[in-house]
Structures are given as C-alpha cells and as structure tokens.
Amino acid sequence: MSETPHRYTAELADRVEVAWQDRWEEEGTFRAPNPAGPWADPEGVACRGPNGKLLVLDMFPYPSGAGLHVGHPLGYIATDVFARYHRMLGENVLHCLGYDAFGLPAEQYAVQTGQHPRKTTEDNIVIMKRQLRRLGLGHDDRRAVETIDPAYYRWTQWIFLQIYDSWYDETAARPDGGLGKARPIADLVAQFEAGERPVPGEDGRGWIDLSAAERGEILDSYRLAYTTEAPVNWAPGLGTVLSNEEVTNEGRSERGNFPVFKKNLRQWMMRITAYADRLADDLDRVDWPEKVKAMQRNWIGRSQGARVGFPVVGSGESIEVFTTRPDTLFGATFMVVAPEHPLVDGLVPQGDWPEGTKPEWTGGAETPAAAVAAYRRATSRRSDVERQMEGKDKTGVFTGAYATNPVNGQAVPVFVADYVLASYGTGAIMAVPGQDERDWDFAKRFDLPIIRTVRPAEGHDPDTAYTGDGPAVNSANDEISLDGLGVAEAKERIVAWLEDKGAGHGTINYKLRDWLFSRQRYWGEPFPVVFDEDGVSHALPESMLPLELPDVPDYSPRTFEPEDDSSEPEPPLGRVTEWVEVDLDLGDGIRHYRRETNTMPNWAGSCWYFLRYLDPANDEAFVDPANEAYWMAPQANPVEGAPVGTVDPGGVDLYIGGVEHAVLHLLYARFWVKVLHDLGHLTSEEPFRRYFAQGYIQAPAYTDGRGTYVEASEVEETVPAIGGEPVFTYRGEVVTREFGKIGKSLKNMVSPDDMYRAYGADTFRLYEMGLGPLEHSKPWDTRAVVGSQRFLQRVWRNVVDEETGALVVSEEAPSDELNRLLHKTIDAVRRDFATLGFNTAIARLTELNNALTKLEAAPRAVVEPLVLMLAPLAPHIAEELWSRLGHPDSLAYEPFPVADPELLVDATVTCVVQIKGKVRDRVDVPADITEGALRELVLALPKVEQAIAGGVRTVVVRAPKLVNVVPA
RNA sequence: GCCCCCGUAGCCCAACCGGCAGAGGCAGCCGACUUAAAAUCGGCCCAGUGCGGGUUCGAUCCCCGUCGGGGGCACCA
Structure with a gap:
C-alpha cells in the first residue's frame, strides 16, 4: 500500500476524469439551449446567456482509420478552453463536434479491407468518439451530426437544389447597396416568358417557341449549379475528376498524388465565379489571419485591366487580348496566342511563310500550317509536369499571320507559344517585351523588336524588361499622347481612348474558375437530379428527399493505370441499373428518367455543417431562421481592423483549424453561405466571422x-x-x-x-496548451509532459493531503501581498484567455500556485479562484477540487473570478534610475509619486549627483517606473 | 524569381506604448527523502536578443541592409 494513496497520479486522474465525464453527460452540462426550433428553450437561453451567446467551432473532422494522434486535439482543446471560459462569463456557448464522413479515404480503406464504407466509417467514428470523450471536451453531444446520415444529407441535397434552382442576377440590388445576387431561376423564366429579357440565340425565337431541351440548355447557362462539357481534371488512378483546388502545382491529385489530365467531360459545376468579387471584397469584413486572406485573394486572382481587339490582317477576325498594362500598348511588338486557342486554325494562312519571316520563327517547318500543327502536337503531349521541368525557356512558332495594333496601325506578327495559358484571360496576349519579363525573354529568343514605353528608373539593368512605374515614352499617335504620364494615369487615358474608338474596354479578370462539383465515386451524396430522354436535368421535388445512396454489392470505383489518360470515368452508381432507371411523376405525368450517377465531393457536407449544428433535430428546415439569427447574425460592431463603415457580416464567433483548407473548404463554405444568404435563408453573409489558424504539433x-x-x-x-x-x-x-x-x-x-494512460487528460491538455502560442508549430516531446503533471500535483497538494485525503486549505485571509498576486493573476489570465494566449495563462497560474506551495497552508480565498481559473484548461481536476472544497454543483457555470482594480497596483514600485540610458541605480517609491517629486528625489541620489557634477542635459521622467538622467 | 511570417538560455517559449532581458516548462547540476532506485520536493546554473548599420536619452521592439528557418505563389499577361 502506497503511503500517499491520495496523490494525484495517472490512476487517480483517470478515476476523477472518467467520473466527471460521466456526470457531465448525465446532467447534460454542455447542452446549449436554442431560442426556437424543435428544441425551443427560450427560458434556458435567457438564464444561460445573460451576457449573450458564443458560437465556437472546430474544423469538421474526418474519422480516419488510424485513430487520433496527439496533433489532432490541439485545436479541439483550444476551442474547449475558450468555450469553457466564456460559459463562466455567463454566455450561452454552443460548442460541439460532428463527423465529415463521406469521401475518398473512407472509400479507399473500405476497398482495401473488403468492407462496406458505411461499416468502416461508422467503426472509425466510434473509435474517434471514445478518444475525444476521454479528452473531456465540453461538447453538446446532441449536436454531433454525421454527413452520411440521410437525415443530414437530405439537407445537403436540399441546399444543392437551392443552388441549382438559382441564377446570379448582376443587376439585382442587395441590402448592402451593392449590385448582384442570387435569385430563384423561376424569376428568370418569368422574365423570358414576359419578354422582359431577350432570349439568347440568334434566330430571334421567343421562349415559348423553344423546345424543352433548348430551354434547359439556356437555363443551364444561368444556373449556379449546372452541367457542362468542359476540360476537367481527370485522375485515372483515383477513378474520378477533381476540382482545380484539389490539384497541386505539379499537376497531381492532392489526395494520393496521382497524375491528373485535362479531359473534356460533361460534369456538374458550381458558378462560384459569379461571387468572385464578393468573395474577395468581403475578406475585409472578417477577422482572419492576413496570410489566409492573402491566399484567398491570390486564388481568386482579381486583376484590373483592359480587353483590346487586334484586327487580323487580311481577315475579318480580331484577336482579343486581356492586359493589365494597357498603358504599354505602344510597345506591343508581337502577339502570342495559346496553342489551344480556338482562333489558331483560322489564323494560319495557306501556303508559304510570308515576307519577312525570320528563320528562327518557323520551327524548321516548310509552311506555317505545318509549323503550327507540329507545335500544337508537341505541347499537347507534354504534361504540366514536363512544362514545369522545362523551366522558363520560351518556345513557340510564328503563325504566319499579322494583326494590327489599334494604337498605331502597326502590323505585328502573331505567334503560338505555350507560355500563354488558354485558361486565363482571353488565351491571347499582346506582347510588350519592354515592360514584361516573359515577353522580353521571348523577344530575345525570336529576335523581335523591343520598344520601351516606360522610362526605366535610374540604375535599371538595360538588358532586362522594366516592370516598374515611370513616365511613359514613345507612346503617342495623332490623337493621343501618354508621354510623360505615370502608369496609373496612362492606363486611364488609353482605356478611355480605346473605348471611344470601340477598340477595347476596361475590364476585370479573375483567375478563379467555376468549381467542379461531381465525382465518379460511390461514397458521397447522390445528386437529387434526374435526366429526361432529351438529357434535360430536372430537380427532384423536396418530398422525394433524401435521395438515399443505394446499397450496392460493388461500390469500388473503376480505377485505371495512373498514367492512362485515354481512360474514361465510370461511376459505380452507373452499374445499379434498377436505381438509375426510374419512372417518376415530376408534374407532367409518369415519365421515364435516368438518375445522375455521379456523387457530390466531400466538400459538400462541410460547406454547411456549422448551420446544422444550430438545429440538428429540425426536419422542417435545414435550420430554423430564428436559431440561425440567434447564433450567426451580423453583430452591431464590425471586427477589429475592418475598414471604417464596414457592416458586420455575422458568422461563427471563433473558428479554429489548420491552414491547409485556406482555399478549399473556407472558400467553398463562404460561397454556399452567400448563396443561401441571397436567397433569404440566412442572416449571415459569411460563415466564419473570426478564424484562427493553429500551428501543427510536430x-x-x-x-x-x-x-x-x-x-x-x-x-x-x-x-x-x-x-x-x-x-x-x-x-x-x-x-x-x-x-x-x-x-x-x-x-x-x-x-x-498513451497520454491518458500515462498522465491523464488534464495533464495532456495542459501540456498542449502550455507548449507555446497556438498559432506556432511546435515539437512534441513526450518526456516534457511530466512538467504539466507536476504542476497539477502541486495544485492538488495545496488542497488535498496526499496521505489522508483531507482538505488542507486554511480559512484565514491571505496576506496583502498574496492577495495582490491573486488579483494580478486574475487580470492577466482573463486577458490571456480572451486572446487565446493559453501558454502565458498557464505560466501565470503556475506562478500563483508556486506562491501557495511556499505557505504552511493555502488560504481558501486564493485556492478557490485558482481552481476556477484552472477549470477551462484542466476541467476534471478543477471540478474535483471544487467539489472537495464543498461546492456540490459543477463549476462549469460558476462566474469567472473578477480582479479588483485597486489591487492591481502595488503601493510602492521600484523605480529604475538610468544614467545615459544605462541602469545605474534603483529606488523604491510610492506608486502615485508625481513626476516632479520623483525627479527631485532621483537627482538627489548620490550616484546621480556624482554623474551630473558637470551639469544636466535632460532628465526623462516616466513616473513612477523610470528616470533617465543625461549629463551634459 | 516574387510575397508573407519567424530568429531571445542546450530546447519549447515570456517580456504592456521603445524603459531593469526572464514569467512558466523541459533538459542539466546540487541537495532532501529512500537500504537503493524511480517518483516527489527544495535549490542552482544558463542568453544580452542571428549578423551589420541607423533613429533615440534609451532598441528584443522602429527603419535599412544581410544571413538562416518556415509558409504561400510561381509563365495568371
């Protein structure tokens, strides 16, 4: 038998922790009341949240087969500490965690083990739930939604249909004064029917004259979710297509690192590009790390510029280019079109090379047609990886065609080169070697003329392009001169001139592409859409939701040799004929339809899970509007750092997660929320009002x-x-x-x-939070965990006798000194918790506890606040000590200690005496000493008198802490 | 190549508005307890802030340059 049976060991921690976890669960301690919906509890809301509400969110976890490692809980612990702290401030706090359970890894794991993905996924969730419960997270357990639950994905499908049944009206006024928002597609149909909007097409037929298929095609060109045949990212090794965001720079799949090929396929797309401006602009309204905002802005890639037409010599065609530097038009000495550009065929003249063709332009071919064909063949065969490997060596051939520069009538040669991307801008550029490095390199390689139209700054290397600002030169024709103007003004002038001439216009271009939304996999949400015999898509009515994923014997996708780009995707659902072929009555009697056999990407479920957390039991709506408004509505004051006059967008109060989803999940979720907001389903315009990017545990x-x-x-x-x-x-x-x-x-x-076993959850939590700032990546060191355990042991020993288990706190009042330390600690810990500075909060608590350890017996008046302050970080031991201190109720809602401002300042402080900025002496002075008195007192000090024997130049007084004397 | 962040003790990290470089933890060392060891407890040691300039009465903090580490973007016209 141990002599210290009541020592805080791992075994004792285990008993205490599990007991409190059971009690929290039984009492529903962390169940947050809702104002409305099936769980409406307005009274609960009122008494639980006298100081308002707080919605705290973790990134939606994917239940992996390997279980958790010590890196995963970092963010979960941080949000838990924050949430627990705010509960003690009297706020109604909603904190919970569900599971993002559809998706590729689960399916691949299932294929490997020969089990159904539902089985493996559910097994994994059980494991993960156990591991998370043991951490002692204060989650509302009723709200743990799972995306694979038909009651959940019913609403994922419903939201999809909202998006499908919408179009983006560029001219619609928004409440915020801006133009452009999503509207029901029925409004558009009404406009076509009433003739208020011209029906697209060249034959001038009206809406009623069109066939169903023709109407369907027109509507698809407006819908925010639509099918289209377009070049998409096909990963044969995965057996599915991927979105742009899921493809790495090296042209491989983010998951599995398989080669990705461009292939023309009919796929579902989301018209996220309609929201490009708002997605970029509204980053100003949220509190996010600057680097993440920068990544999103970068991905959206908005650039202001102009489109300019260059008429092709001897043809009616014109090549339209996008440029961000219209001010350099006078320096455009050639043009380049992407090899895949549809205009290329029409450009290439029959017969021989024209007069003036330089030998290096021909690629060694006899005719332009041969040269262009050979070049196009060569580039199409090279993968993105190969293009990457070749670095920036410019290749290309002359098309044999010339086009006319609209500002000076010069005929400039048109080249085909793969440094121009078909997917960006218009797929064609005007090349201005004087002001663009890439064009410079190409001009050097192909011996093309270079005209500087901006005077380079002093000291600029004359053998390079000059991309900086400076006065325009060589930029005048009979009607306009830009010479002498700076870049910004020159742009404005020339765009006005181009618009006047009808040769071009100012425009904004985006890098962002529409979001490819279908996958050829089994384990995902089925699309609630069917196709009729004409191939026109029809939404299933709400009454037919959820459209359940059929149980199939063979759920594995057809995958291919990773390098086999001739392969075609084959969705597993396509094999379930009895499910695919259906007879339905969608309003015009029973007809035959074919179901969509693709499934949604797993981003679908994570685009809106935080909304379902708010009202998970609701089967009337995806979320009750009153609940959404309560938890997510825009707040009275905008976030810190927002531009003056910003209207708050609302959203989750605090979202913590890794930065790896900076442009995937975070962008997609913002898009969905904006669409749902436009359609009147949400008060919030942004999903995540404040986002904090945690570091990794390495x-x-x-x-x-x-x-x-x-x-x-x-x-x-x-x-x-x-x-x-x-x-x-x-x-x-x-x-x-x-x-x-x-x-x-x-x-x-x-x-x-392993950590629970060796130390207990509280020690583990404390260790992770104490390591360093949450945003830093930090190394894990199992040996160092013991330090956190020692701290908890010392706290325990200040309250409980290790031998007898008796309470050892003293009922005597603390000394003035200790009391001041307590209040300074309260003040600091409150600040630290508010700013997620958990490492420094722990240091302050350790310091306070160390002061108690030195005493014969720790006074209750200090121990109790210490226990309360420790509670968010180490809730189990705090609950246990609180209970032993004689409080029967959980401390989860106990008010957090408040610092007395009077006690934050000491009666006397040590004033530092500097001579010429170096510390030479120090003296204790009253805290409220006046500047004058302090100055006199210090000047009278012997050391100072000695130093200023030759006179005084200045005396800097910062009462009461510092005086700096500068001798003459 | 371009942009962003970070360099403080052997290690992880503090330091308020530019005002005494050290709060906390790990490791190390010494001591107490122990037959001994582990655990525990008490104590001690350790850097002048990557480097070079500048501004200032005074710089870890602000500015310029430079080196090192991490991240993002990368023919985006």
Whole structure:
C-alpha cells in the first residue's frame, strides 16, 4: 500500500476524469439551449446567456482509420478552453463536434479491407468518439451530426437544389447597396416568358417557341449549379475528376498524388465565379489571419485591366487580348496566342511563310500550317509536369499571320507559344517585351523588336524588361499622347481612348474558375437530379428527399493505370441499373428518367455543417431562421481592423483549424453561405466571422541510412560525454532525426490514448496548451509532459493531503501581498484567455500556485479562484477540487473570478534610475509619486549627483517606473 | 524569381506604448527523502536578443541592409 494513496497520479486522474465525464453527460452540462426550433428553450437561453451567446467551432473532422494522434486535439482543446471560459462569463456557448464522413479515404480503406464504407466509417467514428470523450471536451453531444446520415444529407441535397434552382442576377440590388445576387431561376423564366429579357440565340425565337431541351440548355447557362462539357481534371488512378483546388502545382491529385489530365467531360459545376468579387471584397469584413486572406485573394486572382481587339490582317477576325498594362500598348511588338486557342486554325494562312519571316520563327517547318500543327502536337503531349521541368525557356512558332495594333496601325506578327495559358484571360496576349519579363525573354529568343514605353528608373539593368512605374515614352499617335504620364494615369487615358474608338474596354479578370462539383465515386451524396430522354436535368421535388445512396454489392470505383489518360470515368452508381432507371411523376405525368450517377465531393457536407449544428433535430428546415439569427447574425460592431463603415457580416464567433483548407473548404463554405444568404435563408453573409489558424504539433521522425523512416517509438537516444550531441539508434543502427507532421508516413505516431494512460487528460491538455502560442508549430516531446503533471500535483497538494485525503486549505485571509498576486493573476489570465494566449495563462497560474506551495497552508480565498481559473484548461481536476472544497454543483457555470482594480497596483514600485540610458541605480517609491517629486528625489541620489557634477542635459521622467538622467 | 511570417538560455517559449532581458516548462547540476532506485520536493546554473548599420536619452521592439528557418505563389499577361 502506497503511503500517499491520495496523490494525484495517472490512476487517480483517470478515476476523477472518467467520473466527471460521466456526470457531465448525465446532467447534460454542455447542452446549449436554442431560442426556437424543435428544441425551443427560450427560458434556458435567457438564464444561460445573460451576457449573450458564443458560437465556437472546430474544423469538421474526418474519422480516419488510424485513430487520433496527439496533433489532432490541439485545436479541439483550444476551442474547449475558450468555450469553457466564456460559459463562466455567463454566455450561452454552443460548442460541439460532428463527423465529415463521406469521401475518398473512407472509400479507399473500405476497398482495401473488403468492407462496406458505411461499416468502416461508422467503426472509425466510434473509435474517434471514445478518444475525444476521454479528452473531456465540453461538447453538446446532441449536436454531433454525421454527413452520411440521410437525415443530414437530405439537407445537403436540399441546399444543392437551392443552388441549382438559382441564377446570379448582376443587376439585382442587395441590402448592402451593392449590385448582384442570387435569385430563384423561376424569376428568370418569368422574365423570358414576359419578354422582359431577350432570349439568347440568334434566330430571334421567343421562349415559348423553344423546345424543352433548348430551354434547359439556356437555363443551364444561368444556373449556379449546372452541367457542362468542359476540360476537367481527370485522375485515372483515383477513378474520378477533381476540382482545380484539389490539384497541386505539379499537376497531381492532392489526395494520393496521382497524375491528373485535362479531359473534356460533361460534369456538374458550381458558378462560384459569379461571387468572385464578393468573395474577395468581403475578406475585409472578417477577422482572419492576413496570410489566409492573402491566399484567398491570390486564388481568386482579381486583376484590373483592359480587353483590346487586334484586327487580323487580311481577315475579318480580331484577336482579343486581356492586359493589365494597357498603358504599354505602344510597345506591343508581337502577339502570342495559346496553342489551344480556338482562333489558331483560322489564323494560319495557306501556303508559304510570308515576307519577312525570320528563320528562327518557323520551327524548321516548310509552311506555317505545318509549323503550327507540329507545335500544337508537341505541347499537347507534354504534361504540366514536363512544362514545369522545362523551366522558363520560351518556345513557340510564328503563325504566319499579322494583326494590327489599334494604337498605331502597326502590323505585328502573331505567334503560338505555350507560355500563354488558354485558361486565363482571353488565351491571347499582346506582347510588350519592354515592360514584361516573359515577353522580353521571348523577344530575345525570336529576335523581335523591343520598344520601351516606360522610362526605366535610374540604375535599371538595360538588358532586362522594366516592370516598374515611370513616365511613359514613345507612346503617342495623332490623337493621343501618354508621354510623360505615370502608369496609373496612362492606363486611364488609353482605356478611355480605346473605348471611344470601340477598340477595347476596361475590364476585370479573375483567375478563379467555376468549381467542379461531381465525382465518379460511390461514397458521397447522390445528386437529387434526374435526366429526361432529351438529357434535360430536372430537380427532384423536396418530398422525394433524401435521395438515399443505394446499397450496392460493388461500390469500388473503376480505377485505371495512373498514367492512362485515354481512360474514361465510370461511376459505380452507373452499374445499379434498377436505381438509375426510374419512372417518376415530376408534374407532367409518369415519365421515364435516368438518375445522375455521379456523387457530390466531400466538400459538400462541410460547406454547411456549422448551420446544422444550430438545429440538428429540425426536419422542417435545414435550420430554423430564428436559431440561425440567434447564433450567426451580423453583430452591431464590425471586427477589429475592418475598414471604417464596414457592416458586420455575422458568422461563427471563433473558428479554429489548420491552414491547409485556406482555399478549399473556407472558400467553398463562404460561397454556399452567400448563396443561401441571397436567397433569404440566412442572416449571415459569411460563415466564419473570426478564424484562427493553429500551428501543427510536430514530432521527431527518424531516417536510416537509406533515407527510409523507421518506427520512432523504437529509437533510442544516447547522450555521450558532456557537451556531445545526442546520438539516435534504431536496432543498433545510427539514424538521423528530423521534425515533421505526425502520422503514419513518418512513422512517428503518438496516440492520445498513451497520454491518458500515462498522465491523464488534464495533464495532456495542459501540456498542449502550455507548449507555446497556438498559432506556432511546435515539437512534441513526450518526456516534457511530466512538467504539466507536476504542476497539477502541486495544485492538488495545496488542497488535498496526499496521505489522508483531507482538505488542507486554511480559512484565514491571505496576506496583502498574496492577495495582490491573486488579483494580478486574475487580470492577466482573463486577458490571456480572451486572446487565446493559453501558454502565458498557464505560466501565470503556475506562478500563483508556486506562491501557495511556499505557505504552511493555502488560504481558501486564493485556492478557490485558482481552481476556477484552472477549470477551462484542466476541467476534471478543477471540478474535483471544487467539489472537495464543498461546492456540490459543477463549476462549469460558476462566474469567472473578477480582479479588483485597486489591487492591481502595488503601493510602492521600484523605480529604475538610468544614467545615459544605462541602469545605474534603483529606488523604491510610492506608486502615485508625481513626476516632479520623483525627479527631485532621483537627482538627489548620490550616484546621480556624482554623474551630473558637470551639469544636466535632460532628465526623462516616466513616473513612477523610470528616470533617465543625461549629463551634459 | 516574387510575397508573407519567424530568429531571445542546450530546447519549447515570456517580456504592456521603445524603459531593469526572464514569467512558466523541459533538459542539466546540487541537495532532501529512500537500504537503493524511480517518483516527489527544495535549490542552482544558463542568453544580452542571428549578423551589420541607423533613429533615440534609451532598441528584443522602429527603419535599412544581410544571413538562416518556415509558409504561400510561381509563365495568371
């Protein structure tokens, strides 16, 4: 029998923690009341949230087969601490966690193990739930939604139909004064029917004259969710197509790293480009890390410029280019079109090279047609990876055609080159080598003329393009002169001139493309859409939702050789004929339809899960409007740092998660929320009002001589002689240490289960929060966890006798000094919790506790606030101590200690005396000493008198803390 | 190549508005407890802020340059 049976050990922590987790669950401690909906509890809202509400959110976790590692809970603990703190401030806090359970990894795992993805997914969720529960997170357990639940994806499908049944009206006024918003497609049909809007098409037929198929095609060109045949990213190794956001720079799939090919396929798209401006502009209205905003702005890639037509010599055609530098038009000495540009065929003249063709322009071919054909063939065969590898060496051939520069009538040669991208701008450029590095390189390579139209700054290398600002030169014709103007003004002038001449117009261009929304996989939400015999799509009525994913014997996708770009996607649902072929009555009697066999990407479920958290039991609506407004509505004051006059967009109060979703999930969710807002379903215009990007927990990983990772847990460390570097060995072989993301691939998994066992959840929580700032990536060090345990042991010992279990706090009042320390600690900890500075909060609490440890017995008047302040970080031990201190109720809603401002300042402070900025003396003075008195007092100090024997130049007084004397 | 962030003790990190470089933890060392060890407890040691300039009475903090680390973008016209 141990002599200290009541010591705070891992075993004791385990008992205490599990007991409190049970009690929280039984009492529904963290269930947040809703104002409306099926759980309407307005009274609960009123008494639980006298100080308002708080919606705290974690990124939607994917239940992986490997279970959690110690990196996963970092954000969950942080939000939990924040949420618990705010509950103690008297706010109604909603914090919960659900599961994003559709998607590729689950399906691949299922295929590997021969089990149904539903089975493996559900098993994984069970494991993850157990691991998370053991962490002691204060989640509202009723709100743990799962995307694979038909009661959930019914609403994912419903939202899809809202988007499908909408179009973007550029001219519609928004409440915020801007123009453009989503409207029901029925409004558009009404406009066509009434003749208020011209029906697209050249034959002048009216809406009623069109066939159903023709109408369907026109509507598809407006719908925010539509099918179209377009070049898409096809990954044969995955058996599915992917969105642009899911393809890496190297032209491979983000998941699985398979090669991706461009292929023309009919696919579902989301018209996210309609929202490009608002998605870019509204970043000013949210509180996000600047780097994430920058990444989104970058991805949207808005650039202001002009479109200019260059008439092709000897043809009625004109090549339209996009340029951000219309001010440099006079320096456009040639043009380049992308190899895939549809105009190329029409450009190339029959017969021989024209007069003036330089030998290097021909690519060695006899005729322009041969040269262009050969070049196009060569580029189409090269993958993006190969183009990348070739660096920036410019290639291309002359098309044999010339086009006329509209500002000076010069005929300039037109080239085909792959440095111009078909997918950006108009797929054609005017080349201005004097002011563009890429054009400069091309001009040098192909011996083309270079005209500078901006005078380079002093010291500019004359052998390079000049892209900076400066006065225009060589930029005049009979009607207009830009000479002498700066870039900005020159742009304005020339655009006005072009518009006047009808040669071009100012415009805005975006890098953002529409979002490819279908996948040829089984494990996803089915599209609530059917096609009739003409191929026209029809929405299923709401009454037919959810359209359940059929249980099929063969759910594995057809995958191909990763390099086989001739393959075609084959969705698994396409094999379920009895499901695909249906007879339905959609309003004009029973007819035969074919279901959509693609499924949605797993971003679909995560685009709106936070809305379902608000009202998960509602089967009348995806969320009750009153609940949405309560938790998400725009607030009276905009976020800090927003431009003056900003109207708050509303949204989740705090969202914490890794930065890896900066342009995927975060952009998609913003888009959906904006559409739903436009359609009147949401008060909020943004999903995430405040987003905080957490750092990663990194762990040591070890490689052997061949560079292969070895199991980190089996590596031994030996520290040789003093001062020597530690040596790491694995099975006798010396290995090299590095730090990286925790996971299977680096073989450095550390499971939270091990931490619970060895230390308990509170110690683990404290360790992760105490490591350093939340936004930093930090190395995991299992050996260091013990420090957090020691702290909790010392706290415990200040309250409980380790031998008898008796309460040992003193009922005597604390000393003035201790009381002041307590109040300073309260003040600091409150500030730290508010700003997510958990590491410094822990340091302050440790300091306060260390002061108690030195006493014979810790006074209750200090212990109780200490326990309350510790509660958000280490809730189990805090609950246990609180209970032992004689409080029967959970402390979850106990008011957080308040600092007395009187006690934050000491009666006397130490004033630093500097001479010429160097500390030379210090003196204790009353805290409220006046500047004059302090000055006199310091000047009378012996050391100072000595130093200023030769006179005084200045005396800087910062009462009461500092005086700096500068002798003459 | 361009843009952003970060360099403080052996390691992770503090330092309010430009005002004494150190709060907390790990590791190390010494001591207490122990037959011993582990655990625990008490104590100690350790940097002048990557480097070079500048502004200032005074710089970890502001400015310029430079080196190192991390991240983003990368023919986007």
